[in-house]
Each structure stands twice: as structure tokens, then as C-alpha cells.
Amino acid sequence: MKMRTTPIALVSIFLLGNLYASAQKLPAVQKASVYAPVGIKIDGRGTEWTGKYQAKNSATLLTYVMSNDDENLYLTIQAEGTAALGKIFHGGISLLVKNKVDKNAKPVRITYPLVTVTERSDIVIPLRDKDNNIDSVMIAVNQAIGKSAKKIAIEGIDEITDPDVSVYNDLGLKAAVEVDATRTMTFEYKVPLKYIKHLMDATSTFDYSIIVNGVKLEKNSVVVAGSAIGGGGASFSGGGGGGAPMSVTISPVGGDIFSPTDLKATYTLAKK
Numbered sequence: 001m002k003m004r005t006t007p008i009a010l011v012s013i014f015l016l017g018n019l020y021a022s023a024q025k026l027p028a029v030q031k032a033s034v035y036a037p038v039g040i041k042i043d044g045r046g047t048e049w050t051g052k053y054q055a056k057n058s059a060t061l062l063t064y065v066m067s068n069d070d071e072n073l074y075l076t077i078q079a080e081g082t083a084a085l086g087k088i089f090h091g092g093i094s095l096l097v098k099n100k101v102d103k104n105a106k107p108v109r110i111t112y113p114l115v116t117v118t119e120r121s122d123i124v125i126p127l128r129d130k131d132n133n134i135d136s137v138m139i140a141v142n143q144a145i146g147k148s149a150k151k152i153a154i155e156g157i158d159e160i161t162d163p164d165v166s167v168y169n170d171l172g173l174k175a176a177v178e179v180d181a182t183r184t185m186t187f188e189y190k191v192p193l194k195y196i197k198h199l200m201d202a203t204s205t206f207d208y209s210i211i212v213n214g215v216k217l218e219k220n221s222v223v224v225a226g227s228a229i230g231g232g233g234a235s236f237s238g239g240g241g242g243g244a245p246m247s248v249t250i251s252p253v254g255g256d257i258f259s260p261t262d263l264k265a266t267y268t269l270a271k272k
Contacts, residue, residue, distance in 0.1 A: 026063070029263055030054040033270035034067040036074050044145075044178030046076045046186040053078065057263045060212050062093075068269050072172070073097075073196065075189040077210070082128050084212075085185055087257045089113065089120040091213030092153070095189055098207040099199045100266065108156040108196050110189060111213070112175040113149035114164065123148070127183050134181050141179045149177060157195050193269075204269035211262040 037048045053076075054065040061084040064077045075095055079085055092111045099105035115123065122144040126137050151164045152175050160171060167175055172192035179185045200206045 026053065026056040028055060028057050028059075029265035030064065030066055030267070033268050034065060035270040035272055036067040036069045036072070040067075040069075040074060042074075042174040042176050042188045042190045044176035044186055044188055045180075046078065046188060049076050055263075055265075057210075060210060060261045060263050062210065062212070062263075064210065066208075066267055068193070070272070071193060073191045073193055073269075075191075075210070077187040077189075078184055079187070080182070080184040082124060083256075085127065086120075086124050087212055087214045087261075088185075088187075089115055089123055090215045090257055091260075093187060094209075094211040094213060095191070096209040096211060097191075097196045097199055098209070100201050100205055100207045105199060106156045108191075108199065109154070110173065110175075110191060111153035112151075112167075112187070112189065113145070113177055114151045114153055115148045119144065119148035127179070134183070137183070138179055138181060145177055145179075159195070200269070205266060207264070207266050209262050209264045211260055213260050214257045 032054060034052075034054065040048050049065050052065060053063045056063045061081065062077050062079055064075065067074045067076075077093060079088060092113055094109055094111040096107050096109050098107040123141055126132060126140050150167050152167060152169075152173055153164045154160050154162070154173070165171060165173060172190070173195075174190040175188065177185055177187045196206065
């Protein structure tokens with residue numbers, strides 16, 4: 001029996017091929033400077049960037065675009081798959097801005113989202129079951145995010161002495177995240193340029209890293225099936241007798257969540 005290829009099917013195949021080819025062309029780190037669109041919003045939706053992401057990084061499992069206007073630096077990131085999201089919600093994603101010339105200069109580090117173990121479960125677990133109605137999943141997960149992801153951790157900004165601030169702060173720092181109908185999460189960050197200007201050279205260029213932190217293990221903690229137990233209270237003797245306490249890891253699944261992954265690149269501010 002011969003299969004007929006309809007014009008609609010041909011168009012669909014063509015579009016899918018183009019989308020696949022476009023995705024394949026993205027470099028591992030962003031190469032170009034991008035001026036942010038007028039009216040850009042930090043709402044976790046990233047609608048301004050559909051089809052305009054600049055890099056897809058296999059080490060971090062992140063697709064991203066960095067941009068700027070005259071006042072702010074913006075970072076928009078997409079992540080999909082429960083493995084990537086599970087790691088992100090263990091320790092957040094950090095944007096680390098560094099001086100390109102003076103390696104001893106104190107960098108600025110912005111980390112988001114910050115949630116507890118229980119809050120993380122409410123966000124990640126509903127995404128695992130592909131049979132769940134996606135509309136219900138979106139509502140439940142975005143409500144859980146709204147209740148929990150309310151803090152931005154900050155390091156290296158002299159004007160801000162608190163270790164973290166609310167996402168509703170009046171300092172100009174903003175961050176947001178939402179999940180969409182494809183179970184893809186979009187993370188958005190806004191950092192006023194005044195906080196990182198001192199880290200730029202004469203050409204308005206700086207180094208940066210994007211880090212997926214994962215789980216931070218305490219000394220002498222034990223990891224069983226991907227969960228840390230103890231943290232000083234659970235130790236084992238080595239060498240058969242009287243050895244020094246040591247950390248033991250038993251992690252048949254998800255071991256990579258204990259190792260931070262990052263990408264490193266350089267960005268020059270775009271001019272309008």
C-alpha cells in the first residue's frame with residue numbers, strides 16, 4: 001500500500017527540519033552581544049526570546065541568551081527534563097560576573113531560585129509523570145514556585161550587605177521562573193549595570209560563568225539513593241579499625257546533582 005504525502009505533511013516536515021537545523025546551529029556559549037528588546041519583562045515566560053536564544057550548552061543542559069540595555073544586564077535561561085530541573089532546584093543557578101583583566105577582583109554572584117527540600121518536591125515531582133494533565137501541572141507547579149521561589153542570593157555587591165533579598169526588592173535586581181505547556185522552565189534575571197560596572201574593561205567587556213550548583217554536601221554526610229543523610233552525625237571508620245571518620249557516598253541514581261556544572265564565556269555590552 002502506497003503512502004500519500006500531503007502538502008500539509010510536507011510543510012510540517014519542512015518546518016520541523018528547519019527547527020531542528022536551527023537548534024543544531026546554536027553554539028555552546030553565546031558569541032554575540034544582544035541589545036534587549038524594548039519593554040522586556042522579568043516574568044519567567046521569556047516570550048521576547050522565542051527563536052532568539054543564543055547558545056545551547058550540553059554541560060549545563062541550559063539554553064540561554066544574555067542581553068543588555070543602557071541600564072541593565074539580562075539573562076534568560078531555558079531548561080527542560082526533570083533531571084536538569086531537579087538539579088537546578090537543589091541549589092539554584094548562579095550568574096557569576098568577573099573582571100576580565102584583574103583576576104583578584106571580587107566577582108558578583110547572583111543565585112536563583114532558592115527553595116527548601118519540601119518546596120523542591122512540590123515543584124519537580126509533578127513534572128515527572130507525563131500522563132498528568134499538562135494544564136493541571138502548569139497551575140500546580142507555577143503556584144508552588146510563586147509560594148517558594150521568593151529569594152535571590154547575592155555576593156560581591158558592596159551596596160547590598162544582606163546575603164539575600166526578596167524578588168520584590170527595590171534595588172533593581174529581579175528574577176522569575178515559570179513552567180510552560182512543554183514542561184520547559186524559563187528562568188529570568190535582571191541585574192542593574194551599576195552593580196557590575198567596576199568589573200568591566202574599557203570596552204565594557206567582562207567574563208561570566210553560569211553555574212548549576214546542585215546539592216551542597218556537608219562534611220561526613222552520607223548519600224543514599226540521591227539523598228544526603230547526616231552531615232557530621234553519620235561517619236564511618238576506614239582501614240578496618242580506628243580510622244578517621246570519612247564521607248561515604250552510596251548514590252545509585254542522580255549522582256551528578258552533587259557536582260556543580262558550569263559554562264564560561266565573555267560578554268561585551270551591546271550598543272543601541
